[in-house]
Amino acid sequence: MEQNHILENKNRSPRPIRILGIAPYKGMKAIMQGLAAERDDIDLDVFIGDLEQGVEIAQRNIHSNYDIIISRGGTAELINQITHIPVIEVALSVYDILRAIKLAQNYADRYAIMGFPGITENAHLLCDLLQYKIDIFTIHSQEEVQKTLKELKRQGYRMVLCDMITNTTAKRLGMNAILITSGTESISAAFDQAVKLSTSYASIKAENNFFSDILRNSSHYTLVLRQDGEIFFSSFEDAHTFSLLNVLKKELTNVLNGTTLKFFRNVDGTLYSFTCCSISLMDRSYGVFYFTSSPVPLATSKYGIRYSNQQEAEDQFFNSFYSITSSAGNLQATINNIDQTAFPIMLSGESGSGKTQAARIIYSKSQFRGNPLISIDCSLINDKSWNFITNHYNSPFNDNNNTIYLSDITALPENRLRQLLSIIIDTGLCRRNRVILSCSFQAGHGIPSKAMEFVNQLSCITVHLSPLRDLINEIPTLSSLYLNTINFSMTNQIIGFEPEAMELLKQYDWPYNYTQFKRVLNELALITTTPYIQANHVATLLEKERSTFTSSIIKSKKSEADQNVNTSASASDIYPINLNRTLEEITNEIIHLTLERNGGNQSAAAKKLGIGRTTLWRYLK
Known part of the structure; x- marks a missing residue:
């Protein structure tokens, strides 16, 4: 038995590399999770956060026994400044930029590519190679983002192809934006680099695992603050951590003085129960907060x-x-x-x-x-x-x-x-x-x-x-902008529509307007497995929409007719008619309404209208 255990230890494969992924958008998180599931050499936890939010996520997880942190662009640079854990940046490839350019080709107004050198250098290379005439603007800090966007807007640009922070800022300024997303090849390359780097780094943090695991497996959360109020350790990963910090910092002085406290606080709609004490390590005192949480039943x-x-x-x-x-x-x-x-x-x-x-x-x-x-x-x-x-x-x-x-x-x-x-x-x-x-x-x-x-x-x-049908020529632009948002949360990156598919969208009446348009685009994205949404999928879905809308209208008018009949004898003959239409359209509405009010009885409807059944049948053809 003991011999079998020894052989098992000898044959055991190396421990997977523990990676903390910080993605600026949902789609990148999904791709990272999908690629990680196909590998046995990495163990991935991934969160969504951009720039300062990404830094906060990294700070909360610095003591969580990760070997490598993987992020993108400016977020990776900021994280690298606050942690001793190696940070690997997911580089944007030429192919990533090309996908965004293809998605923007349906856009009717003037647009440009804007970003840090990691984006614009490859963009220049790509545009020179393919002879694309696209204006490219380079920024070097987060502070330049808003200033540059305002200048582009003043010059007549209506949309930018950009990274996440520029995407968010552009929309706040009333500009359109298409996010340059990271493809599977770029993320896979970052994983490979992480595995290589971690082989020489994995043993450094091994001695800290024991006590950290004990705390994380506890039934309540633990948060440790240094004397300056900075987090030394936290097992709490909820989004309210930093709202909570302001409460704990106010109690830190009392805790460091050796006072053991127990108190309750309502923070952002969540009720917390705290037990606090002071613990010393190498002549330094730390404030330790043990706590549990539960929702507050607020009648808002x-x-x-x-x-x-x-x-x-x-x-x-x-x-x-x-x-x-x-x-x-x-x-x-x-x-x-x-x-x-x-x-x-x-x-x-x-x-x-x-x-x-x-x-x-x-x-x-x-x-x-x-x-x-x-x-x-x-x-x-x-x-x-x-x-x-x-x-x-x-x-x-x-x-x-x-x-x-x-x-x-x-x-x-x-x-x-x-x-x-x-x-x-x-x-x-x-x-x-x-x-x-x-x-x-x-x-x-x-x-x-x-x-x-x-x-x-x-x-x-x-x-x-x-209504949406009054803006029918804007449907290509609207669909491109929304597809870019859908791509944030999907592994399949959709570039656009086949020309015939786009024509079908433009020809449809959209009786439920933007709500219906969004729902249809979501469903098309869900059933599409190719880079371009196909015409046959659009045709099938719009036919279903027509059938549903027609059924809804019939039920609605039947309900209205029933209500009018029940109101009074005189009110049953009153129905508002829109006169801003052709005579044929008005006549058809009156005929169909009269037929509905007579329960589909054509003889009764014809008598009510003062016409013969043959004439009525000819109108109904």
Whole structure:
């Protein structure tokens, strides 16, 4: 038995190299995990973080027994300054840059390549070799990013091909950006380099593993601070670590004086229980904090009611399809003018046209942005939440200097709609708060009469959000920008659409606008295994969309017809008709509506219309 154990130890393969990966975006994390799974010589943990956020991740894991840290670009350079662990940079290859250029070829406006020398040197080489006429701008520090982007914007550039920090800054400045992502070959080369380097480094940290493993396997977290407040050790990897640090630093002096403390703190919505003491090592004292955490049951959200602060609203907007594709660009001038007045705002448009995102950006630019945005979705309001809004002393209607967004107001029943208007007027809600309302309507219709009552009574400024079909020539640009975002989180890097596939997208009517467009692009990306999305996939998916939309419209009109029949005998004959169409379109709508109201009975419908069944059948062909 003992002999078998000795033979087993002799035949045991070397310990895998422990690598801490810090990726600036989700797609790189997925590729790193996929490549690592195919190798038995590395053990990878990977997190997402760029520049300073990446440095924070590295600091939290410095004492986690990693042999090598792998990151990219400026993040790798910054990490190298704060750790003794070897840092390997994932180099951007010529092929990585070529993929981004191919993705940008659908973009109609002027664009450039911008980045640190690691990007631009290869970009110059590639453009010279392939004779691409693309302007290239080199930066050498993070401080140059915003200044250079502002200058490019002033010169008429509308998009940049860039690294992660430039990508984020460009979008904050209202420019489009395509991230130059790292391919499998670049990441695989970094892994190979890590294995070679680690063979001469692995034994140095072996003596620290024992006690670190004991702490990490504990049922609660451990965080050790030096006398200057810097982290010496941490087994806590949650995103709130550095919010937590401010609390612990305030207690550090008492702990270092030899006081054993036990206390609770609510930090960022999480309740922490702390036990603290002081431990000395080589004549130096350290503050040791043992703690556990649990969520705090905060009642910040009720049915149909949501509270957001400025940061949350901005994050929700900047991460939305509406922001990623710069679809809000046409609204910027309107939003700037709106901010100069205190009048309430009525956002109108078809379903999925971006009304909620428009409300968020209006809030984030307003004078009330330091106070909460209270979003009330009228389509989700139930009896309990309605009673809270109208009768409770903590109702948002009783507070001041907030932004209140009442979305989809026409979803309320008639009696509640009248009560809501009365409350807004009687309590002077619009004088005390910034009020934003929204309403939806179908193609070919205008603002519903119920919503117009609010517009007229409250003197609302109306802002119409155009449907996607009015911007059909921008679909290639919108799709390219969103595909670049999808590539962040997918291992399969999609370059674009086949020409026939793009034409199909441009020909489709998009009844649910940006919401539908985003969903379709996500589904196409999911089923695509080639660099270009194929026309047959687009055709199949759009046919399914047409079928679903038609079924939805029939059910909606049937429901409306049933409601009208139940209202009164006179009301059943009333139906709003949009006259801004051809006679043939108006006639067809009347015929189909009459047929639906008669349960599909063609004889009854023909009699109601005063025409023969043959004439009716000819219209229905």
